[in-house]
Amino acid sequence: MALEMRERCERCEVAVLVADGPARICSYECSYCVPCADEMRNVCPNCGGELVPRPRRVAG
Numbered sequence: 001m002a003l004e005m006r007e008r009c010e011r012c013e014v015a016v017l018v019a020d021g022p023a024r025i026c027s028y029e030c031s032y033c034v035p036c037a038d039e040m041r042n043v044c045p046n047c048g049g050e051l052v053p054r055p056r057r058v059a060g
Contacts, residue, residue, distance in 0.1 A: 005057060009033040011040070020058060024051040 006029070009015040015033035017023040024037035026044035032051060042051040 003055065004029050005054075006031040009036050011036040011045075017054075020056045022056075023054040025054040026051050 003025070005017070005019050007017055009017060009023075009032050010030055011032055012035075015036070017031055017033060022034050024032045024034060024042065026047055026049040028044070028047050028049065030044050030046050030051075031054065032040070032044075037051045040051070043049070044051055
């Protein structure tokens, strides 16, 4: 089972989250760009969980 690598920030919807770029994710796979995660103090507004750096995949 692989992580769903969402392509847009769920807060600002502007940032494109590329597979090999920086992003933040919670245990429910909610995904955010780093600036939005920083503004939310790394707390997911959907579940209250911790936002952590999302693993990166090699672009291909």
